[in-house]
Amino acid sequence: MTDAAPGVTTLNGDGARVADPEAVDVALAAGGDGGAFERLYRRHVARVHSLARRMMGGEAAEDVTQDVFVRAWAKLGTFRGDAAFGTWLHRLAVNVILTRRSARGIERGRYELGDAIDAVPTAAPEPHAAVDFEEGISRLPDGARQVFVLHDVAGYKHDEIAAMLGIVAGTSKSQLHHARMALRAYLDR
Amino acid sequence: MAGMITALTALTMGLGQQTDTLIAVQQGTRLDVSNFGGKIVVKAWSQNAVRVHAQPSSGDVIEVALASSVLSVKTTSPRGMPHDVEYIIMAPAWMALNLTGVHSDIDVDGSQAAVRAETVKGAVNCRGGTGYISLKSVEGAIALHDAKGRVEVNSVSDDISLIDVSGDVSAATVSGDIELEGIQSSRVDVSTVSGDVAYAGTIADGGHYRLATHNGDLKVSVPEKTNATISVSTFNGEFDSSFPVGAADTGTHRFSFTVGSGSAGIELETFNGDIALRRPGEMKDEAH
Amino acid sequence: MNDPWTSRLSEHLDDTLTGAERVAADAHLASCPACRAVADDLQRVRTRARALDDRPPATDLWPRIAQQIGLEPGRRRAVRPLPLSVPQLLAASVALMLLSGGAAWLVARHAAAGHTAMGTSALRFAWANDPRYGAAIAELQAALDEGRNNGRLDTATVRILEHNLAVVDTAIGQARRALEADPGSTYLNHHLADTMRQKFDLLREAAAIVSART
Numbered sequence: 001m002t003d004a005a006p007g008v009t010t011l012n013g014d015g016a017r018v019a020d021p022e023a024v025d026v027a028l029a030a031g032g033d034g035g036a037f038e039r040l041y042r043r044h045v046a047r048v049h050s051l052a053r054r055m056m057g058g059e060a061a062e063d064v065t066q067d068v069f070v071r072a073w074a075k076l077g078t079f080r081g082d083a084a085f086g087t088w089l090h091r092l093a094v095n096v097i098l099t100r101r102s103a104r105g106i107e108r109g110r111y112e113l114g115d116a117i118d119a120v121p122t123a124a125p126e127p128h129a130a131v132d133f134e135e136g137i138s139r140l141p142d143g144a145r146q147v148f149v150l151h152d153v154a155g156y157k158h159d160e161i162a163a164m165l166g167i168v169a170g171t172s173k174s175q176l177h178h179a180r181m182a183l184r185a186y187l188d189r
Numbered sequence: 190m191a192g193m194i195t196a197l198t199a200l201t202m203g204l205g206q207q208t209d210t211l212i213a214v215q216q217g218t219r220l221d222v223s224n225f226g227g228k229i230v231v232k233a234w235s236q237n238a239v240r241v242h243a244q245p246s247s248g249d250v251i252e253v254a255l256a257s258s259v260l261s262v263k264t265t266s267p268r269g270m271p272h273d274v275e276y277i278i279m280a281p282a283w284m285a286l287n288l289t290g291v292h293s294d295i296d297v298d299g300s301q302a303a304v305r306a307e308t309v310k311g312a313v314n315c316r317g318g319t320g321y322i323s324l325k326s327v328e329g330a331i332a333l334h335d336a337k338g339r340v341e342v343n344s345v346s347d348d349i350s351l352i353d354v355s356g357d358v359s360a361a362t363v364s365g366d367i368e369l370e371g372i373q374s375s376r377v378d379v380s381t382v383s384g385d386v387a388y389a390g391t392i393a394d395g396g397h398y399r400l401a402t403h404n405g406d407l408k409v410s411v412p413e414k415t416n417a418t419i420s421v422s423t424f425n426g427e428f429d430s431s432f433p434v435g436a437a438d439t440g441t442h443r444f445s446f447t448v449g450s451g452s453a454g455i456e457l458e459t460f461n462g463d464i465a466l467r468r469p470g471e472m473k474d475e476a477h
Numbered sequence: 478m479n480d481p482w483t484s485r486l487s488e489h490l491d492d493t494l495t496g497a498e499r500v501a502a503d504a505h506l507a508s509c510p511a512c513r514a515v516a517d518d519l520q521r522v523r524t525r526a527r528a529l530d531d532r533p534p535a536t537d538l539w540p541r542i543a544q545q546i547g548l549e550p551g552r553r554r555a556v557r558p559l560p561l562s563v564p565q566l567l568a569a570s571v572a573l574m575l576l577s578g579g580a581a582w583l584v585a586r587h588a589a590a591g592h593t594a595m596g597t598s599a600l601r602f603a604w605a606n607d608p609r610y611g612a613a614i615a616e617l618q619a620a621l622d623e624g625r626n627n628g629r630l631d632t633a634t635v636r637i638l639e640h641n642l643a644v645v646d647t648a649i650g651q652a653r654r655a656l657e658a659d660p661g662s663t664y665l666n667h668h669l670a671d672t673m674r675q676k677f678d679l680l681r682e683a684a685a686i687v688s689a690r691t
Contacts, residue, residue, distance in 0.1 A: 184522060
């Protein structure tokens with residue numbers, strides 16, 4: 001995308017049509033409009049809750065989700081609109097989750113070098129027909145689950161994940177690989 | 190032709206006379222044209238001046254005013270709504286354009302600046318444009334060629350055609366087809382309710398592409414070496430692909446599969462309609 | 478015996494190997510069916526992850542959130558008084574959007590910058606089931622009716638708008654019926670919400686035309 005030619009007055013501020021109701025709601029909510037914030041909540045709650053559930057487990061997910069939106073309300077004034085609101089909210093949710101995890105002192109379980117998972121199987125593991133993929137994610141060791149959820153589900157890169165979790169990128173890559181290897185057993189076949 | 194006007198606050202041209210006026214403008218000036226009915230034609234040239242040619246009906250007045258870096262052109266009538274006028278305007282290629290009409294066609298040719306063109310009833314044709322390009326009509330086809338920038342095109346009851354356009358693209362209509370050809374973009378979002386969608390263009394790594402219709406078919410042509418995760422959804426239709434689908438993640442009415450590294454995201458969605466994914470050239474072969 | 482390439486297959490899938498490593502990995506995969514099978518599985522795992530559906534909590538958390546942030550559930554606490562007429566509301570919305578720097582145009586619809594997470598989209602517009610959507614639609618429809626009745630919109634334009642509203646309403650009806658038969662379908666939920674939003678956008682456009690002619 002290129003800028004307008006030099007010396008040209010841009011039209012961005014002149015009668016730009018409303019193209020996205022969400023941008024309007026964000027502006028209204030930042031001004032204190034609770035109805036607009038409720039619309040944002042309803043639009044994004046599924047994604048935030050699913051992130052919390054996958055990273056924290058089911059029991060804490062509702063509390064964490066509530067915390068995320070309360071925090072978002074307080075911080076709406078800092079949202080500048082240079083990224084999508086959903087992106088901003090998701091990053092805030094990750095921060096809330098990681099802070100909550102630290103506060104709970106959750107030990108970060110990881111796959112260690114030499115685990116049998118590294119061996120090349122001659123055939124794929126037997127599928128756990130009665131256990132679906134989500135359940136498989138919940139059964140991963142904590143650290144591996146965090147990396148898997150942040151990378152493969154949420155789309156963060158390894159250097160971002162490493163900064164969030166206080167690990168090196170190489171560890172993030174390794175944990176991701178181990179998580180994926182374990183989750184093969186939960187693929188639908 | 191009237192002489193060059195270099196400084197003016199307002200100029201009122203006469204009763205039913207043909208207007209042909211040349212106004213010098215400085216870099217950064219924007220052209221605003223407001224025409225209730227008729228036609229607005231703006232062609233780019235290399236001079237730092239705007240030439241306005243129009244023939245108003247008897248009683249109507251063409252007002253040309255230059256103030257605060259905006260050169261505005263409009264027709265007024267002492268008896269309510271002005272009659273139809275056809276404007277032929279030559280403007281610098283660098284000049285940003287803001288063209289509005291009600292029952293007015295709008296044609297732009299050769300602009301290298303931002304273009305905003307809106308009408309209610311009338312076709313919008315734009316060749317050129319750089320930066321923010323917004324084209325809108327309620328009842329009228331919209332065509333954009335050879336443009337580069339952030340593109341938003343909206344019609345209600347007619348077709349949209351984007352040819353050789355690069356940059357972020359958003360297009361929507363309710364009753365009409367959408368054709369995109371020669372697109373170079375990493376963000377495309379187009380939708381119609383009743384109409385077909387055809388796309389032929391690049392798929393950039395990491396890009397996002399959403400092509401949707403409710404009643405209509407989707408035909409998508411992507412390069413051979415595309416890297417994309419493709420999500421296909423249709424309630425009542427078929428999917429046909431020239432690319433191997435491989436291990437697809439399937440669900441009711443929707444499935445996704447990966448081509449190459451899966452880097453880009455492509456969403457193809459219809460409700461009643463078929464979806465075809467083709468290599469370049471195959472869509473034209475099918476059309477013959 | 479461990480295959481040394483097994484542990485690198487995820488990097489190969491994510492295209493984070495160096496050029497030389499990738500060449501070597503490709504060569505190995507071409508000759509190792511076992512590794513190819515694992516690589517295929519890893520890709521399926523990644524695809525599956527991207528396609529995971531997001532689910533809202535079983536409990537509606539909004540009342541608790543509203544209480545915590547000091548709102549009475551179901552009522553607005555507007556700091557800025559908003560004009561009552563729809564055209565003025567539209568103008569205010571545009572102004573607020575511009576003031577907030579909101580250019581969340583395409584980006585708002587999709588995933589985080591730099592990565593496609595196509596399968597992880599939430600129910601994009603859960604508000605489509607919100608009664609406030611119906612109220613907004615009713616307001617905008619009223620603006621269109623007003624424009625027609627007082628002559629601000631000519632009959633031909635009104636005819637076009639009403640025809641296209643009917644087109645969208647038909648599409649909404651079809652999507653609703655399909656969803657009633659399969660309420661858990663993410664695709665149908667998204668499609669209905671998107672179609673309802675198209676109605677909202679169309680009515681908003683019509684109201685804007687009325688406003689411009691005022």
